[in-house]
Amino acid sequence: EAQVTQNPRYLITVTGKKLTVTCSQNMNHEYMSWYRQDPGLGLRQIYYSMNVEVTDKGDVPEGYKVSRKEKRNFPLILESPSPNQTSLYFCASSPYYSNQPQHFGDGTRLSIL
């Protein structure tokens, strides 16, 4: 089954404790992206990757890191999480061409205390 898998689905942690949200896709997609969703703001892009070892900032990259060492994986790293990073996070992937829709993971609910 074609899918984007995010882990964990839920996480409650404390300020300053490094965490990683994993994202994996099995569709051999070149493009992957991370979004955060906040009430009243819709989804905003954090980082994206066009292919292995190619990443770039989205609209709200501050406080986040990513890496793309393998085509299927695109982890999101919060090295020193803060309460303003409490949000719902989505990973998405698509083929290279922009006419193709993005496939989304099921989301990760992060709470930073």
Next chain:
Amino acid sequence: AQTVTQSQPEMSVQEAETVTLSCTYDTSESDYYLFWYKQPPSRQMILVIRQEAYKQQNATENRFSVNFQKAAKSFSLKISDSQLGDAAMYFCAYRSGRSQGNLIFGKGTKLSVKP
């Protein structure tokens, strides 16, 4: 920079009736793609329908159709014969034909369906 605006934070429709969700966008590009995504309470992001800017014909997927007005930069979603399962957040999204992949979302419209 491109922007997407959904002017209706909340909408309500009676079951079996028709409802239209509004979306406008701002761009100077001629090559782009537009999407509607549905987010039910399970919070999954589900593609409802998409439209290529170069196509004049409005896209249709079963009970879902769009009214794409390129000159007006408008992309509304019509849901016919509304069902209880249509209750969700709906997001309009824009994707440039030049930059590979970056989706720009509106803030969403919460649709309620009354039995």
